[in-house]
Amino acid sequence: MTSTESLIDRKQLAYIASQAADARLNVELETEGMTLNIGPQHPATHGTLRIIAHLDGEQVVWAEPSCGYMHRGYEKLTEVRTYPQVTSLVNRIDWLGSFANEVPFILAAEKLMGIEAPPRAQWIRTILFELSRIANVSLFLGDLGVQLGAVTPVFMAFRDREHVLNLIEAATGGRFHPNFDRIGGLKDDLPEGFIDETRAVMKKLRNFCTEMEDLLFGNEIFQSRTRGIGVIPKDIAMQYGLSGANLRACGVDWDLRRDQSLPMAWDKVDWKVWTHPDGDSFARCWIRLQEVRESTLIVDELLKSIPSGPVMAKVPRIIKVPEGEAWVSTENPLGEMGYYVVSKGDLGPFRTKIRSASFNNISIVPWVLKGVYVPDIITILASLYFILGDIDR
Amino acid sequence: MSPLSSTETPIAEIPGDTLRERIIDDLRTRIGADLLDSLLKPGDDLWVRVSTSAWRQTGVALRSMGFEYFCFLSAIDWMPSPFGKGEDDPTAPPVERDDTVRQGYAGGATRMQLLARVVHPSLHVGVNIKCDVSDSEPVVESWSPIFAGANWHERETHEMFGIGFAGHPDLRNMYLPSEFEGHPLRKDFPLLARMVKPWPGIIDVEPMPGGSDDEEGEAE
Numbered sequence: 001m002t003s004t005e006s007l008i009d010r011k012q013l014a015y016i017a018s019q020a021a022d023a024r025l026n027v028e029l030e031t032e033g034m035t036l037n038i039g040p041q042h043p044a045t046h047g048t049l050r051i052i053a054h055l056d057g058e059q060v061v062w063a064e065p066s067c068g069y070m071h072r073g074y075e076k077l078t079e080v081r082t083y084p085q086v087t088s089l090v091n092r093i094d095w096l097g098s099f100a101n102e103v104p105f106i107l108a109a110e111k112l113m114g115i116e117a118p119p120r121a122q123w124i125r126t127i128l129f130e131l132s133r134i135a136n137v138s139l140f141l142g143d144l145g146v147q148l149g150a151v152t153p154v155f156m157a158f159r160d161r162e163h164v165l166n167l168i169e170a171a172t173g174g175r176f177h178p179n180f181d182r183i184g185g186l187k188d189d190l191p192e193g194f195i196d197e198t199r200a201v202m203k204k205l206r207n208f209c210t211e212m213e214d215l216l217f218g219n220e221i222f223q224s225r226t227r228g229i230g231v232i233p234k235d236i237a238m239q240y241g242l243s244g245a246n247l248r249a250c251g252v253d254w255d256l257r258r259d260q261s262l263p264m265a266w267d268k269v270d271w272k273v274w275t276h277p278d279g280d281s282f283a284r285c286w287i288r289l290q291e292v293r294e295s296t297l298i299v300d301e302l303l304k305s306i307p308s309g310p311v312m313a314k315v316p317r318i319i320k321v322p323e324g325e326a327w328v329s330t331e332n333p334l335g336e337m338g339y340y341v342v343s344k345g346d347l348g349p350f351r352t353k354i355r356s357a358s359f360n361n362i363s364i365v366p367w368v369l370k371g372v373y374v375p376d377i378i379t380i381l382a383s384l385y386f387i388l389g390d391i392d393r
Numbered sequence: 394m395s396p397l398s399s400t401e402t403p404i405a406e407i408p409g410d411t412l413r414e415r416i417i418d419d420l421r422t423r424i425g426a427d428l429l430d431s432l433l434k435p436g437d438d439l440w441v442r443v444s445t446s447a448w449r450q451t452g453v454a455l456r457s458m459g460f461e462y463f464c465f466l467s468a469i470d471w472m473p474s475p476f477g478k479g480e481d482d483p484t485a486p487p488v489e490r491d492d493t494v495r496q497g498y499a500g501g502a503t504r505m506q507l508l509a510r511v512v513h514p515s516l517h518v519g520v521n522i523k524c525d526v527s528d529s530e531p532v533v534e535s536w537s538p539i540f541a542g543a544n545w546h547e548r549e550t551h552e553m554f555g556i557g558f559a560g561h562p563d564l565r566n567m568y569l570p571s572e573f574e575g576h577p578l579r580k581d582f583p584l585l586a587r588m589v590k591p592w593p594g595i596i597d598v599e600p601m602p603g604g605s606d607d608e609e610g611e612a613e
Contacts, residue, residue, distance in 0.1 A: 076584055239542050329464075340510075351470070359545065
C-alpha cells in the first residue's frame with residue numbers, strides 16, 4: 001500500500017468518525033451526553049487553557065477552548081508606550097521564544113522610518129532568532145513525550161535547552177526576556193567566545209534531535225497514538241490561518257523566512273523547508289523536529305559568514321516614527337507572528353494589531369476535535385503546540 | 394488581462410508592482426464600484442478600501458482569486474484618544490487635545506474601520522482590506538462563512554470594538570467576563586492603570602552602544 005492510499009484511508013476514517021458522532025447526537029437522542037472540562041489547570045494544557053468537551057461515550061461531539069485566562073491587553077498598552085518600550089511588552093507574548101517576538105515589531109518600525117539595520121546586526125538578529133526557535137521547539141519535543149506518558153524526553157529537553165538559554169543570556173543578558181532588539185540595530189555586539197561556544201552547543205542540539213528521533217518518533221506507541229490522528233486538510237488549514245509547522249505538516253510549502261524579503265540573513269544561507277503530506281499529529285511533531293535540526297545548521301552557516309562592522313545604524317536619540325501603516329510578519333517558532341503598526345508621527349504607535357500564531361492555530365480546535373476520542377484530545381492539542389500568552393496576548 | 398484564479402497554476406513572478414496592479418484590476422472587475430480606494434506601495438504592500446455593503450462580497454471575490462490564506466481580521470479606531478498617553482496629572486486642569494479623526498492609508502469616512510488581511514499562498518502576496526463602519530449602526534456582514542478562521546477574529550473584534558457581525562454564529566466574549574461593559578480597544582475607553590497613577594515618563598533615552606554623549610545623531 002502506498003503512503004497516499006493510507007493517507008486517504010485515514011482522512012476517510014476521521015471523516016466517518018465525525019459524521020458518526022453527529023448522527024449519534026441527532027438520531028439516538030436517548031443517549032445522554034456528558035460535558036468534560038479539561039483545565040484551566042490541567043497538566044496537559046501548557047498553562048491555563050480550558051477545553052470544554054461534550055462527549056458521547058468516548059467520542060467528542062463538540063469541543064471548544066475557552067481563552068482569556070491570560071489576557072493582558074498588550075494591544076491597548078502599546079498605545080501608551082513609546083516604540084522602544086514596546087519590545088519589553090511583546091517579549092512576553094510567546095515567552096519561550098521571546099527574542100523572535102521583538103524582531104517583527106522592530107522591523108515594522110524600521111520600515112516606517114525607512115531605515116535598515118547594518119549587516120552585522122541583521123546577522124546577529126537572525127542567529128538569535130534561530131536560537132530562540134531552538135530553545136522553544138526543543139522544549140516542545142520534550143513536553144510532547146510527557147503528554148503521551150513518556151517522562152524521559154522532558155529531562156533531556158530541559159538539559160539541552162539550558163545550553164541554548166545560556167547562549168542567549170551571554171549575548172543579551174536575559175534568559176527569557178532579552179529585550180535586546182533596538183530600532184536600527186541591536187543593543188550590543190556579541191560577547192567574546194560566543195561563536196565557538198555556539199558551534200559546540202549546536203552540535204549538542206543535533207545530538208538531542210537524534211535522541212528524540214530514536215526515543216520518541218521511532219516508538220511504536222508514539223506512532224500509533226499520533227499517526228492518522230487529528231488530520232487537517234490543506235484547505236481547512238488555510239481558511240483558519242494555520243501557520244508554521246502546523247501548515248507545513250499539511251503539505252503546504254510555505255515558510256516566511258524564505259518567501260518574503262526581509263532585512264534578515266536567512267536568504268544569505270542555503271537551507272531546506274520541511275513539509276509533510278499527512279497533516280496529522282505525527283506530521284506536525286515530525287516537522288518541528290526537522291526544523292530544530294535545520295535551525296542548528298542555519299546558525300552554523302551564519303556563524304561562518306558573519307560580517308564585521310557596527311551593530312547599530314545612525315538613528316535619532318528620540319525616536320519619532322513618521323505617519324504611516326506597516327505590516328511585518330516573520331516565521332516565529334509557533335508560526336506566523338505579525339504586527340500591523342499604525343503610526344501618527346508620535347513617539348508611540350497609534351494602534352498595533354498583534355497577529356499571534358497560536359490564536360489562529362487554536363481556533364481550529366473545535367473543528368479538529370470533532371469526532372475524536374478523549375485520549376486523542378491531548379495528543380492533538382500537544383501537536384498543535386500553543387503558548388498561552390500567544391493566544392490571549 | 395486575464396484574471397487571477399485559483400484554478401490556473403500561477404507562474405513564478407516577483408511580487409512587485411505589476412502583480413499588485415493586476416490584483417487591484419481583477420478585484421475591480423469583480424466588485425466594481427464597491428472598490429472605493431486603493432493604495433499600492435511598490436514592492437511592499439497593498440491596501441484596498443471597499444464599501445461596507447460589499448464587505449462579504451469582497452471576501453468571496455478575494456477567495457476565488459486565490460487569496461485562500463486568512464491572516465487576521467481586526468479594526469482600527471481612528472479617533473485620537475481623549476486621554477493622550479495617559480500621562481496627565483489628575484489634579485491639573487484638563488489638557489486641550491486635537492480630536493479630528495484622520496484615517497490612514499486608502500482613506501475612509503468613519504471613525505471605525507475594519508481591517509483584514511488575506512494572503513495568496515503561492516504568490517506570497519497579501520492584501521490589506523479596509524471598510525468603513527458606521528457609528529450609528531456598527532454592523533458588518535460576517536466573513537466566517539467564507540473563511541472559517543474569521544470566527545474567532547470577529548468575536549475578538551466585537552468584544553474589543555463593539556462592532557457587530559451579521560451572520561456570525563456566536564458572538565460571545567473571548568477574554569472578558571460576559572457582563573463586562575465597554576469595548577477596551579476603543580480610544581474613548583480609558584486605560585485605568587494610567588488614570589490612577591501617572592506614568593513616570595514617556596521619553597526614555599538610552600545611550601547608544603559605543604557612542605559618547607556629544608554624538609547625538611539627528612536629535613530633535
